[in-house]
Amino acid sequence: MDIYSLIQKRRSVRKYKDTLVDEEKLQRVLRAGCAAPSWGNRQCWRFVVIRDAAARKRLGVAIADAPFVMEAPIQIVVLAEESDSGIKEGKEYYLADCAIAVSYMMLAAANEGLASCCVTAFSENAVRNALMVPQDKKVAAILPLGYADETPAPTPRRRQSETVFYDTWVNDA
Numbered sequence: 001m002d003i004y005s006l007i008q009k010r011r012s013v014r015k016y017k018d019t020l021v022d023e024e025k026l027q028r029v030l031r032a033g034c035a036a037p038s039w040g041n042r043q044c045w046r047f048v049v050i051r052d053a054a055a056r057k058r059l060g061v062a063i064a065d066a067p068f069v070m071e072a073p074i075q076i077v078v079l080a081e082e083s084d085s086g087i088k089e090g091k092e093y094y095l096a097d098c099a100i101a102v103s104y105m106m107l108a109a110a111n112e113g114l115a116s117c118c119v120t121a122f123s124e125n126a127v128r129n130a131l132m133v134p135q136d137k138k139v140a141a142i143l144p145l146g147y148a149d150e151t152p153a154p155t156p157r158r159r160q161s162e163t164v165f166y167d168t169w170v171n172d173a
């Protein structure tokens with residue numbers, strides 16, 4: 001599928017089948033994440049792939065407020081090695097790095113016929129403890145990955161004319 005169609009087709013999915021995901025598909029999605037651009041090409045992200053029963057149980061307890069995430073057969077927990085990214089004018093770029101990697105993985109997943117959702121509503125400490133992540137790493141997002149068991153309607157977007165400005169902030173379009 002061409003990139004523009006993929007971008008329009010991707011949805012955040014919050015209901016998953018328990019159908020397993022082929023290893024090759026998973027690896028292609030992870031490769032897409034690793035190919036993302038990053039601050040100084042430092043690639044501060046680290047991906048913890050959750051598959052086995054014990055890890056799933058620990059993560060499930062840590063993110064009990066978002067149970068749909070554990071419906072998917074795979075969760076990719078996106079960690080950041082914060083010191084591998086940059087801070088400029090108070091802006092910490094590890095979140096941007098990780099968000100771009102997540103975007104690449106979501107689009108790759110859509111290309112594989114897989115569903116996903118970028119999830120950030122969790123207790124970072126709870127996830128860190130569940131996965132034995134050291135304190136110096138951030139937990140940026142969790143990406144459930146699997147086959148959709150729902151067909152979400154497209155979510156609305158602000159009009160392009162309200163969003164895009166040319167040459168100055170003033171927009172008479």
Ligand SMILES: Cc1cc2nc3c(=O)[nH]c(=O)nc-3n(C[C@H](O)[C@H](O)[C@H](O)COP(=O)(O)O)c2cc1C
Pocket residue numbers: 010011012013014099117118119120121122152155
């Ligand atoms: C940075 C970020 C954090 C998000 N966190 C959550 C979350 O914690 N839980 C959730 O259900 N969806 C989360 N989402 C998904 C958004 O709600 C979703 O992208 C938005 O409503 C647009 O819908 P769409 O992705 O289907 O186009 C997050 C998305 C982004 C980009």
